[in-house]
Amino acid sequence: MEQLISEYIRASGAPNITSLRAALTTTPPDQLLQLITTIRDSESYTALLLAISRDHPGVALLLLTPLRGIADELLFEKDEGGYTALHRAVLKGDRELVELILHTVSSGKKYKLIAEKDGVGYTALTWAAVSGYTEIVETLLISLSVEQRVSLLNIQDIYLNTALHKAAYMGHTAALQSMLTSIPPDKVSALLSMKNRGSRTPLEYAESVGKKETVELLKSWKQPVLAAHAATYQKFAALHKADNQKSKALTNQGAELAESKQQIVALQEEDNRKTAELANQREELVESQQQIVALQEANNQMTADMAAMMERLNRLYIYLRTPTDTDETGDQLHEPLG
The missing domain is CATH 1.25.40.20 (Ankyrin repeat-containing domain)
Known part of the structure; x- marks a missing residue:
């Protein structure tokens, strides 16, 4: 690794x-x-x-x-x-x-x-708002409590822009809508009243660059909060709950994964131990085989030596028992033993 x-x-x-x-x-x-x-x-x-x-x-x-x-x-x-x-x-x-x-x-x-x-003071949410990544905006927000969402939307960069300011300036209406619907109705007005270093609210910031669709959306939020917002907010709350459940499930899976890895490591260590034992046994077997071969060679040599000795004994026996000739005096002669 x-x-x-x-x-x-x-x-x-x-x-x-x-x-x-x-x-x-x-x-x-x-x-x-x-x-x-x-x-x-x-x-x-x-x-x-x-x-x-x-x-x-x-x-x-x-x-x-x-x-x-x-x-x-x-x-x-x-x-x-x-x-x-x-x-x-x-x-x-x-x-x-x-x-x-x-x-x-x-x-x-x-x-x-x-x-x-x-x-430059950008949070992950700020970058999602700048880029218009609506799904990522929602992913970031649903992972937080209501209080944390409000706090996050209040964070300003070095130019005192909030994530709402940046989404308004870039004209990312969908991302802007997701941020506004993620918080309670009574918190919206204060967020939309926040001003950047140029003393502009998100609405005024959007107006300054001619983002008409965004301007219309923000103006609608100046009116009394619609019942539709309450329904959307509840939907967001349900997504937050589902995200928490998913997080818990993933945590459990993570624990199971960690346990499985520990078991794998333990099995691998056991396998390594057995492999080492087999290697030692293999070395002992090879050594035993070498000893057997040496003994067989020694036995073969002994057998050959015994065969040679038997041959000499047989010849000696023949020499002692069988006359083959006589000399001038009549004594018996034997063939030399070699």
């Missing part, structure tokens, strides 16, 4: 997803977090920030999925522009990755992460 992360940081292309996924199945979450936190490029970018910046959402998803609830420090890290991983994911318009980050950070830090500002 360490090698895969190091290679990914050094290279510019995406790694082999199959190899990365296989490595992750045997890497405990706390070890993975340590590797991602400590292995960085020359600009101190982590593999997570690089994956998002390089448009490799698949890599980011694989890295983040096992870290649910333990990656707060990693998620709050910023690059040279003051962007967190969430800022980057919003800028890429990747709703799936935004959801994963929101479900990875611990519940007590979710609002703080969304409200974190970059170098």
